[in-house]
Amino acid sequence: MSWVVGSVAFWLASWWVNTRLSAMKGSRIAGFIVPALFGISLLVLWEGMVKGFNINPVLLPAPTDIAAKFASSLPILWTDFVQTFVKGALSGYVIGCGAAFLTAIVVDRSPFLQKGLLPVGNFVAALPIIGMAPIMVMWFGFDWQSKAAIVVVMVFFPMLVNTVQGLQASDVMQRDLMQTYAATYGQSLRKLRLPAAMPFVFNGLKICTTLALIGAIVAEFFGSPIKGMGFRISTEVGRLALDMVWAEIAVAAIAGSAFYGIVAMIEKIVTFWHPSQRRG
Amino acid sequence: MNWFRDKVLPVLTVVLAIIVMWYAGAIALNAPWAYDKATRTGEKLTITTLIVDTWTQDKPKLPTPDQVLREIWKTTGAMVLKGRGWSKRSLIYHAWVTLSATVLGFALGGVFGILLAVGIVHNRAMDMSVMPWVIASQTIPILAIAPMVIVVLNAIGISGLLPKAIISMYLSFFPVVVGMVKGLRSPDRMQIDQMRTWFASRWQMFWKLRLPASMPYLFTSLKVAMAASLVGTIVGELPTGAVAGLGARLLAGSYYGQTIQIWSALIMAAVLAAILVGLIGVLQRVTLKRMGMLR
Missing domain, CATH: 1.10.3720.10 (MetI-like)
Structure with a gap:
């Protein structure tokens, strides 16, 4: 019982501290401490509830158990990570986003095609494309190639729509100015419209990071060699070894956030001029 | 009319292009199986028979849109007409x-x-x-x-x-x-x-x-x-x-x-x-x- 009371007390105390901290205006550190403290207090609450109510680890393992499992099975987690993330998700992400970007530039010359592609692309982006995973597994086999293929299909349309929109983002004045400089199509594309499109391009790239990881993991539910994050999750769930599943989810979470973070960091460097990146 | 030219026509073109690519893809992907079958039975495949075969296989690698639509009709409309709209196969x-x-x-x-x-x-x-x-x-x-x-x-x-x-x-x-x-x-x-x-x-x-x-x-x-x-x-x-x-x-x-x-x-x-x-x-x-x- 002391577990339950203690963890709830800790949670309440940290909430009180957070209220105090957030009332202090203008401090940079509070913006970092408050969410961190909230996350920690949730973990403590989880630990306390599991320990206090003696919840069966088959249903919900405690965070400490998951951490122990994580530490003890690092080699397995690493091979799964390489198989799913590096081979499946990353290669698919690069191919898919690259292809979409090039397609957008090719279509850029024809307003007619753009008008047709935008609605269709928006529609396809809303479809449950993940359902194509079994087809890709059938076409490209069990190994990472099929995972990369489904990732390519999943990221293509969101990326295409964003890039096409981005290429239209420069305004008429700016384009007119380029024309008065007698800039060729290539020059105005390189020097004005591509840089102006970057915020949109990175928006697409950021959306696609999550899609890529989801695609690679779910595609493994339909068939995979005996490694990979999706494979491990589905088999360990079958064996009711939930601590391993949670460890795998932790890997997915870390990989997903890091992936997103890296893309966001590149965005900051590339689009330093955009209002959303300037420091007020 | 402007609305048609600016909105409907481009979308229709893109959709049509996708359908054409789909049929072409079906030929390309299903052809190996068709050739395989032909060599086993000792037939000679002309272009037309090859295309007909790739578009009508039972378990194709890529079914054509009309095959898919027929399957959907078979499992929805046709079953409703037979009064089995709620059966587990529909x-x-x-x-x-x-x-x-x-x-x-x-x-x-x-x-x-x-x-x-x-x-x-x-x-x-x-x-x-x-x-x-x-x-x-x-x-x-x-x-x-x-x-x-x-x-x-x-x-x-x-x-x-x-x-x-x-x-x-x-x-x-x-x-x-x-x-x-x-x-x-x-x-x-x-x-x-x-x-x-x-x-x-x-x-x-x-x-x-x-x-x-x-x-x-x-x-x-x-x-x-x-x-x-x-x-x-x-x-x-x-x-x-x-x-x-x-x-x-x-x-x-x-x-x-x-x-x-x-x-x-x-x-x-x-x-x-x-x-x-x-x-x-x-x-x-x-x-x-x-x-x-x-x-």
Whole structure:
């Protein structure tokens, strides 16, 4: 019982501290401490509830158990990570986003095609494309190639729509100015419209990071060699070894956030001029 | 006529191009099997017989659109005509299973998301502590826990509609939170000051200014949430052992190599997504028009 009371007390105390901290205006550190403290207090609450109510680890393992499992099975987690993330998700992400970007530039010359592609692309982006995973597994086999293929299909349309929109983002004045400089199509594309499109391009790239990881993991539910994050999750769930599943989810979470973070960091460097990146 | 030339014609062209590419792809992908068959029976394949064969195989690598449509008709319309519209072999039954879980999850996620957004907008501590996690959680492949949620809830005796709806809820509440927070904060300083000069309470400010102002944002994020909810349900149906639903159809199809069945389930899911998102679009139009916000 002391577990339950203690963890709830800790949670309440940290909430009180957070209220105090957030009332202090203008401090940079509070913006970092408050969410961190909230996350920690949730973990403590989880630990306390599991320990206090003696919840069966088959249903919900405690965070400490998951951490122990994580530490003890690092080699397995690493091979799964390489198989799913590096081979499946990353290669698919690069191919898919690259292809979409090039397609957008090719279509850029024809307003007619753009008008047709935008609605269709928006529609396809809303479809449950993940359902194509079994087809890709059938076409490209069990190994990472099929995972990369489904990732390519999943990221293509969101990326295409964003890039096409981005290429239209420069305004008429700016384009007119380029024309008065007698800039060729290539020059105005390189020097004005591509840089102006970057915020949109990175928006697409950021959306696609999550899609890529989801695609690679779910595609493994339909068939995979005996490694990979999706494979491990589905088999360990079958064996009711939930601590391993949670460890795998932790890997997915870390990989997903890091992936997103890296893309966001590149965005900051590339689009330093955009209002959303300037420091007020 | 301008409307036709600027909107309909380009879209039709692109769709037509996709269909042509689809048929061409079917020839390319199914040709090896056709050649294989021909060498075994000792036939000689001309171009026409090859094309006819690639477009009419039983288990093609890529079925043609008309094969898929015929399969969909066979499992929906034709079964209704025979009065077996609700039998377990009909696609209507599976689509209904998926639809109900999707809508339930969407409703739960929508309500939860709106409540969370209201809390975040009105409580600074909550804003600072919860919001970063909401954003961080979007970078996490949540779908990965779908099988676990199903199995765990099954173990404590909850099965059927609810586990799938919970996964859908989990996926659909994020866009709603993010959109609603943006929307509830969209009134500018002037409007808020105006409310203050009228001595409006927080409550009145919420009902008369913030909530109406957030409507365009709400509907946009609801569309995203609906699409996410459908994906969640379909993935949620995978580990249940392929009992019912479009996701189960996909899994069963992939087990038995029934490509036409996979594609028909996929098209059905696409139609479902289009109808649901379209419905929200109509709702958006009607609401915003009555509020005078439609430009």
